[in-house]
Amino acid sequence: MAYGDYDGPNKPDKGHENGSCNRTRCQAAPARWYNHGSYSWYCDSCRNQIEFDRVNLRDWQQNYQPRLKHPMFETREMMDARKEVA
Numbered sequence: 001m002a003y004g005d006y007d008g009p010n011k012p013d014k015g016h017e018n019g020s021c022n023r024t025r026c027q028a029a030p031a032r033w034y035n036h037g038s039y040s041w042y043c044d045s046c047r048n049q050i051e052f053d054r055v056n057l058r059d060w061q062q063n064y065q066p067r068l069k070h071p072m073f074e075t076r077e078m079m080d081a082r083k084e085v086a
């Protein structure tokens with residue numbers, strides 16, 4: 001399953017950690033990437049498409065990264081590792 005393959009109703013765990021991807025036309029599991037922009041969880045392939053989109057990436061690096069000091073998407077492990085450093 002990839003973005004655009006899904007055309008059904010919203011799953012109850014859509015956008016939740018380890019649930020279904022937050023993108024309505026995807027909703028693949030497991031959603032293990034947290035998007036700090038939308039506060040929802042995404043699957044591996046949507047994370048790649050969204051985070052490394054040229055416009056999104058530049059926007060994040062210019063407007064958010066300097067203040068937040070982390071990438072747009074993180075796994076739970078990445079966020080936990082950051083907390084230990086802080």
Ligand SMILES: [Zn+2]
Pocket residue numbers: 002003021022023026027028042043044045046047
């Ligand atoms: Zn997805």
